[in-house]
Amino acid sequence: MMEIKTVSTGLPILDESLMNGVPLGYTILLSASPGSGSELFAKQFAAAGVGKENVIYFTSTERNEDIISTMKSFGLGTNLKIINIGAEYYHKVLEKELIISKYREEGIPIGEIFTPARKKKEREVNFLTRMTYEVSKLKPPFRIVVDSLDFFLNNYERIKVLSALRTIKAHTQYYGGVSLFTMLKDVYDTETVSGIEQLADIILELEMLRTPKGFLKYIVIKKVRNHPEKAGIFKYTVKEHGIEIVK
Amino acid sequence: MVDGSRERCKTGIAGMDSILDGGIPRGNTVLITGSCGTGKTTLSLEFLVHGAIMGERSMYISVTEVPEKLLENMIDYEFFDKKLIDEKKLIFVDLQEIYVKLGLEKLEFTLEDINILVEQIVKMVKELGVERLVIDSITSICYRLTSKEEIREFILHLGKELSELGCTTLLVSELLPSAAGYSQYGVEEAIADGIILLGNLERRGDLLRTLQVIKMRGTTHSRAKYVMDLTSIGILIAPLLKGGSVEVT
Numbered sequence: 001m002m003e004i005k006t007v008s009t010g011l012p013i014l015d016e017s018l019m020n021g022v023p024l025g026y027t028i029l030l031s032a033s034p035g036s037g038s039e040l041f042a043k044q045f046a047a048a049g050v051g052k053e054n055v056i057y058f059t060s061t062e063r064n065e066d067i068i069s070t071m072k073s074f075g076l077g078t079n080l081k082i083i084n085i086g087a088e089y090y091h092k093v094l095e096k097e098l099i100i101s102k103y104r105e106e107g108i109p110i111g112e113i114f115t116p117a118r119k120k121k122e123r124e125v126n127f128l129t130r131m132t133y134e135v136s137k138l139k140p141p142f143r144i145v146v147d148s149l150d151f152f153l154n155n156y157e158r159i160k161v162l163s164a165l166r167t168i169k170a171h172t173q174y175y176g177g178v179s180l181f182t183m184l185k186d187v188y189d190t191e192t193v194s195g196i197e198q199l200a201d202i203i204l205e206l207e208m209l210r211t212p213k214g215f216l217k218y219i220v221i222k223k224v225r226n227h228p229e230k231a232g233i234f235k236y237t238v239k240e241h242g243i244e245i246v247k
Numbered sequence: 248m249v250d251g252s253r254e255r256c257k258t259g260i261a262g263m264d265s266i267l268d269g270g271i272p273r274g275n276t277v278l279i280t281g282s283c284g285t286g287k288t289t290l291s292l293e294f295l296v297h298g299a300i301m302g303e304r305s306m307y308i309s310v311t312e313v314p315e316k317l318l319e320n321m322i323d324y325e326f327f328d329k330k331l332i333d334e335k336k337l338i339f340v341d342l343q344e345i346y347v348k349l350g351l352e353k354l355e356f357t358l359e360d361i362n363i364l365v366e367q368i369v370k371m372v373k374e375l376g377v378e379r380l381v382i383d384s385i386t387s388i389c390y391r392l393t394s395k396e397e398i399r400e401f402i403l404h405l406g407k408e409l410s411e412l413g414c415t416t417l418l419v420s421e422l423l424p425s426a427a428g429y430s431q432y433g434v435e436e437a438i439a440d441g442i443i444l445l446g447n448l449e450r451r452g453d454l455l456r457t458l459q460v461i462k463m464r465g466t467t468h469s470r471a472k473y474v475m476d477l478t479s480i481g482i483l484i485a486p487l488l489k490g491g492s493v494e495v496t
Contacts, residue, residue: 100350104363107370108348113340117347 007143007178010048011041013245014204017221017232022202024141024176026225027169029200031185031193036206036217037243038182042147043071044242045180049143050077053177056144058131060086060151074242083134085127085151092125128156128164135168144168144179149196153188162195169199201225219245253465256379256415259297260290262473262484263458271441272465274413276406278385278436280420280429281445286456287419289477290445291381292317294417296327299336303378306338306371310387314339325480338375342388356391361401364388369408377414385418386431398434406438429461440464445475448487448494458484 006021009028015021022028028045032038039062049055057080059067064082071078103112131152135144146168152161165181172179183196185205197203203223209216217236224230235246255270264270271277279287295305309317317339321327331337345367346352351360372380382388389398402418409416418439420430429436429444436442441463448455458475460468476483 097350100348103348104350107367108345110371110374112348113345113371117344 005176007053007141008048010044010046011243011245013234013247014219014221017230017234018202018224019227019230022178024178025173026178026201027172027199028178028180028202028204029196030180030182030204030206032182032206033185033208036208037238038206039147040070040074040238040242041206042145042180042182043067043074043076046080046143046145047071047076047078049141049178050079052141054138054140054142055080056134056138056142057082058085058134058144058146059083060089060148062147063087074240076242083131085131088125088130089127089151089155128152128160132164132167135171138171138175138177140175140177142175142177144172144177146179146181149181149183150187153183153192158192158195162199165196165199197223219243255466256303257297257301258294259301260293260482260484263482266460266469266473266484267463268466268468271415271463273415274410275440275463275465276402276409276416276418276438277441277443277463278420278430278439279417279443279445280422280436282422282424282447285445285447286475286477286482287421287445288312288317288383289320290443290458290475290482291383291417291419292321293324293326293482295337295379295381296321296324296331298379299331300326300328302336304336304338304376305379306340306375306377306381308340308342308368308380308382310342310382310384312383314341323479338377340371354391355393356397358397358400361392361397362404365401365405365408368405369412372409372412372414380409380414380416381419382416383419384421385435386421389432389435395432395434398432399438402435402438406440410440446472446494448472448474455487457487 004019004023006019006023008015008021009018030038030041046055046057057067059082064084067082068078131146138144149161152164168179200223202225205220205222207218207220209218219234219236221230221232236243237246253272256273257264257270258267279291281287292307295307298305307317349363349367351364371377385402388401392398392401406416418435420435422429422431429442442461444459444461446457448457456475456477457472459472460470472487473484474487476485
């Protein structure tokens with residue numbers, strides 16, 4: 001039997017439970033409840049490729065320096081390319097909205113009346129296109145992390161998000177990279193969730209259970225393409241090197 | 248106030264001030280209404296240029312045409328001096344730019360949007376010390392308001408604030424050739440302090456432009472129809488000789 005080439009998820013026990021890692025060409029979906037550590041998982045996953053693969057990390061919520069310092073504090077390698085969708089969104093959209101709301105409250109200052117409202121050549125940025133464009137430039141071997149899909153689902157129509165995901169999945173498959181998408185659990189409609197789940201080769205879930213003694217954290221392997229026997233549930237804790245699965 | 252005692256804002260247009268018994272009462276909001284090609288923009292621009300020459304700061308808020316294009320049309324006039332613009336006696340404001348800055352790039356305005364727009368116009372008039380204002384056209388703003396009540400609120404609010412500042416305002420109103428009344432929504436005419444109606448009249452094969460003051464609060468005025476001629480020395484107004492004329496609708 002031909003051996004499948006795999007790469008590590010960054011969590012050794014998870015690797016064992018999958019196919020001794022993630023087969024090249026696979027797309028992973030990590031759906032997580034808030035506070036369960038999906039951002040940390042994303043960083044560990046990214047770091048597992050550092051030095052061996054071209055790692056690209058799309059973030060919509062954190063600052064670059066915070067990502068780097070968090071990774072360092074868990075002893076993770078940081079040689080990766082961060083595309084900060086959140087910061088770009090702030091500069092292209094939110095910052096303008098802030099100015100608009102100020103002008104609506106106070107009126108436009110007289111000095112600003114005669115200046116053009118928009119710079120010439122300024123175009124509206126489509127962040128989905130921005131993401132797929134960056135992905136298209138990646139040379140194998142590569143690893144893509146998108147943390148999180150929520151930004152795109154909140155700003156674009158489902159059909160457009162799915163189409164972008166399909167593009168990234170196809171690119172990952174064709175060139176033998178791996179990709180990870182994170183998203184919030186239990187907030188989207190069934191059509192959205194099933195659309196995304198269909199695209200994923202592996203689905204992982206992070207769950208937290210509140211008990212009188214504190215939170216119990218579980219990682220669930222919900223789907224492995226063609227390997228239903230690999231579905232399972234594990235407890236995990238967060239230690240100095242990040243998320244660790246308890247055997 | 249006793250008729251005739253109010254200070255006048257001279258239009259500077261030959262014939263027009265005598266029709267209005269000295270000019271438009273200062274602070275009035277006047278609707279300049281007519282179908283396309285009747286000379287509304289020309290009349291309004293001339294009103295502003297004469298004001299600027301007399302030392303009154305004049306502002307033109309344009310909704311449909313960019314200021315550069317309007318300027319090109321004015322350079323032909325003998326009375327126009329580019330210095331008025333350089334010295335900021337005559338100011339052009341592109342309302343589309345204001346819309347972008349205030350987040351008003353939408354098809355329908357809410358009441359909040361209307362108030363924000365009115366306050367912005369008032370702020371500009373106040374802070375720049377504008378004494379003559381033209382909004383060309385009020386119809387294209389009203390187009391974004393969803394009900395007659397909103398149009399009423401908009402024009403009343405605007406008129407009141409500008410009147411308190413002593414700013415004489417012309418609101419250019421586009422009229423469909425077939426429309427009854429003096430404004431597209433019927434509300435504008437009821438609220439304005441004055442209405443100047445511009446029209447077309449055919450006489451023996453010629454198409455004449457006409458001007459008629461329908462109403463003007465604060466002054467006595469002629470209600471006769473006059474012929475308005477647009478020439479390179481400005482607008483000329485002459486009594487209409489009625490024989491053989493047919494109203495063009």
